[in-house]
Amino acid sequence: MVHFTADEKAAITSIWDKVDLEKVGGETLGRLLIVYPWTQRFFDKFGNLSSATAIMGNPRIRAHGKKVLTSLGLAVQNMDNLKETFAHLSELHCDKLHVDPENFKLLGNMLVIVLSSHLGKEFTVEVQAAWQKLVAAVANALSLKYH
């Protein structure tokens, strides 16, 4: 199981309060669908994804991005217990949603980039490193129930 040091936990929580779940979540998911268009395969029923503008302005994508980021918030609060925290979501993503876990890594990297673009100087090397560790750990936790 992944262990987060006190410094890493501090680096992670230090910026979380500033994160607007809808804005950052919506932007992260939108960018995922634009930069890696094959990820759109999971969102056929989400309406207009025909252009970057359409995607970034799509309210359903925005809402879903907020949902995803809210779950990330669960991770921030349960860094010592990610496996249990994401057990149910892992089953869901395997059995119902059929999402290749590789996509969790893509989304995690995307979130880090979006945070960097919003936070500027605050997104120090240490903050990035801690967040990359967190998103990688979440991606892994979400894959544990796959079969």
Add this chain to the structure above:
Amino acid sequence: MVLSAEDKNNIRTVWSKIGGHGAEYGAEALGRMFVTYPTTKTYFPHFDVSHGSAQVKAHGAKVADALAKAASHLDDLPGTLSSLSDLHAHELRVDPVNFKLLSQCLLVTLANHHPADFTPAVHASLDKFLASVSTVLTSKYR
């Protein structure tokens, strides 16, 4: 993967916006990479990789120059990067996975310093550019 006309335009525009900051960003990206992905340090046992290291600064400048050269020769990346390709294949032999790690840190750095220019479309073009460069640099590995 093909770079469209729009991609090429985006890439050239970004590089002109980077201006003289290339070396600085190159060094920052390397610094982020060494801390975020410690395994990447195994390729630099001869370096002082600590923050502010002169060697990292110099190497960052080298990386930035190569990317700038690639950005201005988008129609012939294999030709332009041929000798770097040889170097990485026969001497450096950096495992291909590491190019993605550096690319992530380059994107984080650019997004950090140029958030307004880092639109989703530009982001996509840059991701493709870095992936293309990585492919060329690992193309002679076997």
